[in-house]
Amino acid sequence: MRSLIDILELNTEEIEELIHKANDIIANPSKYSEKCRGKKLATLFFEPSTRTRLSFEAAMYELGGNVLGFSEAQSSSAAKGESVADTAKMISCYADIVAMRHPKEGAPLVAAMNATIPVINAGDGGHNHPTQTLTDLLTIYREKGRLDNLTVGFCGDLKFGRTVHSLINALSRYKNIKFVLVSPEELKLPGYVKDNLKKSGLEYVQTTDLDAVMPELDILYMTRVQRERFFNEEDYLRLRDTYILRPERLSNAKEDLSILHPLPRVNEISVAIDNDPRACYFKQALNGKFIRMALILKLLEVE
């Protein structure tokens, strides 16, 4: 039995396999509509979510399975003081697979160590978010036809943005990726992620100037400044509008740039960009459902 806590637990062949499976699901949805008949997914969300939770639930329904769970800690026994380990043991009695989001880094790992069913990390604090990364990889693959030979810009909150950490770790295993890290000084990529990057031997640059690097980018991964991880509101207010992507900023961008964002967007991408063919973030949200279907099939070992 396997869980998914960190994207690096999947090797590149397995990622390729998941991407191919998701593409097959997109092409032949009816083939998969009964695959999880009689199976239950538990969504344990101790932190707010729209896309991640609903895409997991939609994924399980489209596989013919059922869903149970909760969407806020206050409506679970955590409010009475139950530990994550106990919740995991208990939920193993009721479901076949779990997707867990938690504000504490490492909580889904603790759950996986105590559950007898597969646990999927659906975001743990400012740490990791492997299924968003699978979503991002599927989107890049569908837009570009490859996961190597790309210049990838990450812009915004690279310190607290868990989707950034997981995606950088994943892309570090591909050939000829150049990372362009655009953030305010205070929101730079944490040292432990940078260490992985350095180990990969891939080229990276850090800058505060989005406009200067725009012409080089094949992918621009915009992020929200993660208000809930700040220690004081003043810092958040000072930093939140550092980068706002408006149409004029794209004037010197590549024609085939792909703009990604894990969503939710606050105001870091102007709605005027939504109809630009380079905007991929709503397609990306849709891809999230298909890759989660592929992942559920893999972890439940359904042929």
Ligand code: NCD
């Ligand atoms: C992201 C998350 O939860 O980390 N959202 C998501 O899963 N689609 C990004 C964010 O909240 O900014």
